[in-house]
Amino acid sequence: MIWLFFVVSLNTLAPSPARAAEAVSQPLAEDPKDEFRWAFSLAADVRWERISDQSVEPRALPSVALGWGVRPWLFLGEYSYDEAESEGSAILNIRRRSRSILFWGQYQVWELRRLTPFFSGGLGARQEKVDSVLYSESRTDEGRWLDQYGVGLGLRFSGLDPLWLSLEGRVLFCGDFEPNPQFGTYLRLGFFF
Amino acid sequence: MKMKLKDKTLVIWVACIWFMITCSSCSRPVSDEQSPRVLLPWIENGQYHFRVVELRTMESLKSLRGSVARFSVGVNGPEPIVRALRRSDGVFVPTDPMSQNLLSLYANLERLAELDDQVGVGYLLPRPWKISINTNIVNENQRRLHNNAQYDADRKMIEFTSFESRGDLPLTVNAGAIAHEHFHALFDVLVPSPASLQDCSAMEADQIAARREARLRELYRVRLLRAMNEGLADVWGWIHSGDPRFVARSRPEDGELRSLEKGIQPIWTAKQFSDYNRAEGFCPRRSDQDFVYQLGNQYGLAFQWAFGSKDRVPVAHVVIELLRKLKKDIMNFPDGDELKPALLIENLARQNPRQCPFLISILQPKDQSELTWQCWETL
Ligand SMILES: [Zn+2]
Numbered sequence: 001m002i003w004l005f006f007v008v009s010l011n012t013l014a015p016s017p018a019r020a021a022e023a024v025s026q027p028l029a030e031d032p033k034d035e036f037r038w039a040f041s042l043a044a045d046v047r048w049e050r051i052s053d054q055s056v057e058p059r060a061l062p063s064v065a066l067g068w069g070v071r072p073w074l075f076l077g078e079y080s081y082d083e084a085e086s087e088g089s090a091i092l093n094i095r096r097r098s099r100s101i102l103f104w105g106q107y108q109v110w111e112l113r114r115l116t117p118f119f120s121g122g123l124g125a126r127q128e129k130v131d132s133v134l135y136s137e138s139r140t141d142e143g144r145w146l147d148q149y150g151v152g153l154g155l156r157f158s159g160l161d162p163l164w165l166s167l168e169g170r171v172l173f174c175g176d177f178e179p180n181p182q183f184g185t186y187l188r189l190g191f192f193f
Numbered sequence: 194m195k196m197k198l199k200d201k202t203l204v205i206w207v208a209c210i211w212f213m214i215t216c217s218s219c220s221r222p223v224s225d226e227q228s229p230r231v232l233l234p235w236i237e238n239g240q241y242h243f244r245v246v247e248l249r250t251m252e253s254l255k256s257l258r259g260s261v262a263r264f265s266v267g268v269n270g271p272e273p274i275v276r277a278l279r280r281s282d283g284v285f286v287p288t289d290p291m292s293q294n295l296l297s298l299y300a301n302l303e304r305l306a307e308l309d310d311q312v313g314v315g316y317l318l319p320r321p322w323k324i325s326i327n328t329n330i331v332n333e334n335q336r337r338l339h340n341n342a343q344y345d346a347d348r349k350m351i352e353f354t355s356f357e358s359r360g361d362l363p364l365t366v367n368a369g370a371i372a373h374e375h376f377h378a379l380f381d382v383l384v385p386s387p388a389s390l391q392d393c394s395a396m397e398a399d400q401i402a403a404r405r406e407a408r409l410r411e412l413y414r415v416r417l418l419r420a421m422n423e424g425l426a427d428v429w430g431w432i433h434s435g436d437p438r439f440v441a442r443s444r445p446e447d448g449e450l451r452s453l454e455k456g457i458q459p460i461w462t463a464k465q466f467s468d469y470n471r472a473e474g475f476c477p478r479r480s481d482q483d484f485v486y487q488l489g490n491q492y493g494l495a496f497q498w499a500f501g502s503k504d505r506v507p508v509a510h511v512v513i514e515l516l517r518k519l520k521k522d523i524m525n526f527p528d529g530d531e532l533k534p535a536l537l538i539e540n541l542a543r544q545n546p547r548q549c550p551f552l553i554s555i556l557q558p559k560d561q562s563e564l565t566w567q568c569w570e571t572l
Pocket residue numbers: 373374377423426
């Protein structure tokens with residue numbers, strides 16, 4: 001369902017090459033930043049989650065994103081990957097892995113000189129895998145893809161165009177999160193092209 | 194162009210929000226499935242493998258709530274939370290060691306509850322049983338213990354300490370160790386415990402001199418019952434797990450002392466046990482002396498050699514009958530002077546006359562004659 005939704009939105013939103021060329025070739029008089037621009041970013045996706053000793057700790061996941069922006073919107077598809085250290089003893093241990101895909105829409109409320117506050121909403125899916133070892137037996141089990149979605153509030157710094165930096169606070173929801181919802185921050189370095 | 198894109202993105206944005214709201218019920222939480230099936234380290238034919246185990250009495254996997262047991266982190270702490278992924282075939286797989294330990298603990302307790310029901314003692318211990326993990330237990334030197342467990346008779350709670358990964362099987366996964374602790378709970382309700390000993394650490398020298406003999410008699414009784422309790426608890430561990438070396442899997446330092454897979458050891462006489470008791474002194478610093486476990490192991494080996502090759506559930510019946518008889522004996526001998534190590538073996542012989550020749554053979558000559566006479570009468 002999510003995928004279908006995304007494909008539809010992609011087709012609706014992405015301008016045809018001709019239209020994109022049109023957008024580039026017809027600069028807008030009032031502000032050149034209003035044009036359609038591709039965006040790419042690298043980020044630390046920090047999520048507060050419960051760990052084996054039962055406490056809730058932050059975990060930083062590397063994350064990449066690709067999308068496009070046209071003011072006041074920025075749309076990004078994000079991929080984050082997590083591979084925890086193996087925990088337990090030599091004869092019985094567990095290593096957890098997860099991957100997460102989220103499609104975000106960011107809407108900027110107003111634009112200050114260089115700082116742009118924005119709201120964001122995202123949806124996607126997430127999958128966990130676990131490698132378990134018991135004596136000489138080892139195995140990998142894969143969970144189902146589960147829907148996840150989130151909302152966020154952030155601040156974008158874009159004084160060094162085409163580079164931009166943003167910091168976002170997020171609340172994410174997914175059936176297998178613990179705790180659910182999960183709080184997170186997303187620190188991003190991106191550029192437009 | 195600009196306006197068109199804006200219009201479309203606005204539509205998408207609204208659709209996004211609508212989708213998020215309607216989809217909030219898409220992801221079912223992992224917790225609300227009845228009788229979930231879980232992949233766990235599980236013992237079969239004396240070996241541990243990953244197996245899918247059905248938790249028949251589990252009500253909430255996430256908070257580990259079921260009709261058999263309730264858990265807390267520390268004796269008064271919060272409920273632990275379990276993390277598990279769900280495979281496409283519906284089987285849950287724990288995603289961290291603590292969750293794996295807890296689920297394995299619950300699965301074993303569930304099977305132990307079934308065993309209790311099978312041997313007619315299911316009513317004795319009200320469920321859900323109280324289980325504490327990551328419990329702060331200290332030794333006589335106030336050092337915090339790790340990789341240990343105990344049954345706390347005052348709280349009616351099985352308590353596990355934190356587990357230090359040393360390359361051994363965690364006690365919470367070790368089926369034999371879990372059954373051992375559960376047996377202490379059964380022993381506690383089936384056999385009246387002797388009055389607790391007076392704290393001796395603050396006694397003056399003249400007080401000690403005046404009370405020495407009475408105190409040593411009390412210690413003898415307490416330790417003899419403790420030996421019976423520990424020995425039969427190891428038998429219960431073997432009955433549940435089929436693993437005669439379960440202690441060594443988690444506590445290698447005690448493995449040989451408590452192994453049920455070694456040559457038969459003759460049961461000590463009352464004099465031998467009393468000598469060890471006296472040697473420990475009036476006010477011993479350690480509460481769990483090796484000689485107590487040594488006698489316990491003699492009982493364990495007697496069971497293993499007499500019944501080891503048979504179906505294990507009937508052996509559980511034998512153990513329970515033995516506890517009921519022990520209760521009567523203790524009521525009949527309130528001073529404890531007649532209690533002797535051979536008593537348990539004599540009672541076992543009375544219940545199982547076919548085992549008489551073997552059971553006579555493991556007693557010291559001094560205790561043999563009485564049992565021989567009893568066996569002749571029974572046969
Ligand atoms: Zn014990």
